[in-house]
Amino acid sequence: MHPSPDSRTGILDAAELLFARRGFRSTTIKAIAVEAGVNAALLYYYFPDKQGLYHAVLERAFGGLIEEGIGRLTSDLDPEEAVRRFITLQASYFGRHPNRPHLFVRELIDHGAAHAAGQLTRLAATLFRRLCEVIERGQATGRFRRDLDPQRAAISTVSQVAWLQVARPAIGIFVGAGPAGPAAEWTDQFADHAASFALAALRAPAPVTPRSTRTR
Amino acid sequence: MHPSPDSRTGILDAAELLFARRGFRSTTIKAIAVEAGVNAALLYYYFPDKQGLYHAVLERAFGGLIEEGIGRLTSDLDPEEAVRRFITLQASYFGRHPNRPHLFVRELIDHGAAHAAGQLTRLAATLFRRLCEVIERGQATGRFRRDLDPQRAAISTVSQVAWLQVARPAIGIFVGAGPAGPAAEWTDQFADHAASFALAALRAPAPVTPRSTRTR
DNA sequence: GTCTATACGGGGATAGAC
DNA sequence: GTCTATCCCCGTATAGAC
Known part of the structure; x- marks a missing residue:
């Protein structure tokens, strides 16, 4: 793992991987250095200390999600299509950054989001807000049922x-694939399922007018 | 926290709390002893080592969920009512054991369920299986839509x-309650919402109309 | 910029007294 | 059953050579 042209980036990558895999506390400076292919003391040249490095890792990971989301989710979409895209974005982002879900979850349960409060506030004001608006718009036009709280529905x-x-690992055991988790194909299909599930929940129960034969 | 009549149980409680809060690695034997109000060396009298203690904690926590679920979820329920009860059980169990969600999640992401494989297999064969059957039954009677995979729908x-x-913490920020998370009332209502959401997704779109007005 | 060497504290585990 | 005392490893961080 030494093909890093830039030591700083290599350290950041290695740290992200290990923080995600083992958590902040259990990840050692030395292990990060080994993974990055540099000397342990070098980490203290680029970052103030272990916490500072961790903070930089979180900044980059959350920032990436937000930037990508803002870029991909234009707000003038059909509500159904927009909900689909949100879920697709989730699945694709996690597919391309497989370690980040754990990184995020660990920050939530280990530190109560203390190191990510700023990024989460931004996420709330951009992506989450946009998803809520999309749902509200669907409700306003009658496509979505109105008895659901948009925020909770978004969650x-x-x-x-x-x-x-x-x-x-649990889901892998549940569906008979073992603790290594379901196969990649199963996971891909789950994203489609999740979109169908959410849309089925959101859609207004029946076309209110008797004569309106809505096909899609 | 010393009202424990039995040292072993007191240690188990303290260990569960700290393993859930800080994780296996970051929880020290000494901290568990302090929390339990006993001497650190005593842990090695009741348990072989730190891992053995951790295993016992998981055993008790998962076992409790399974026993309770089996007891409360009789299989001869109306499908809609059964789905509601599953979610109610989840919410009530987590309400009464607030540290267990973190405990479970940590085991999943820290050890890939390695210490809980047995319990998860049992959970798969009992509660999860039963939820899948309930959904299948709903589909067989026409109450639930048939285009959903029961396993994925259960998940x-x-x-x-x-x-x-x-x-x-993230959801707290999203809904404007801050990183401490939403209020207890909000959380309670979320369980109701979740049941409505899931049932809306599961229910067949229209009561099999005579003119076959399928909105797909 | 990158490395070697090391100070320093903390945590798991055991021996053995009571 | 419960405690005191202690061994030994490991991890963070710094000093300072190159």
């Missing part, structure tokens, strides 16, 4: 793929 | 309350 929507990432 | 159903427990 339910997002929870499916998020939970899959966290509970993968 | 989506369960994910909502589970994810709330894990992502509480």
